[in-house]
Amino acid sequence: VVYHFSNNQEQLEEQSSQYEGRVRVDSEAISQGTLSLLLEHVNFLDQATYRCTAINSKGRGERIIKLIVDDAEEPQVQFSTVNDKIVALCASEGWYHMPRVVWHNRKEEDLTSYSTVEILEEKKDGAHRVVSTLKYSVKLNEIYTCYIKEE
Secondary structure, three states: OOOOEEOOEEOHHHOOHHHOOOEEEOHHHHHOOOOOEEEOOOOHHHOEEEEEEEEEOOEEEEEEEEEOOOOOOOOEEEEEEEOOEEEEEEEEEEEOOOOEEEEEEOOOOEOHHHEEEEEEOOOOOOOEEEEEEEOOOOOOOOOEEEEEEOO
């Protein structure tokens, strides 16, 4: 249970501990027939399908809401020198699972097989920083694109 309101008061004893202190509801709006719930500090574990049911003397209403959490940043491609060889690096933060990293050049050729992926720096919320290195014969005048997405 994310939130339960009954007999004109909150019923927090039924609330799941994972939502404690993160739910805000406008109690005055409830008495006027409007239910608006705000879940704060959303994280990957909150991704789910939720059912909201409201019942009062005038009837019953129900809505299904699917929450999708996607807080990873856009990957940035930079050039660097590793062992006297120019490589392209792609980094992005905010990943909760090992993502799939795909590399392309300007001709849209798939260069992924020439890359490595590392997961670094786990944060308190369980998110990770992903770094991929393209070890192809990188040319500074070429355009390289790195795509990072959940598997």
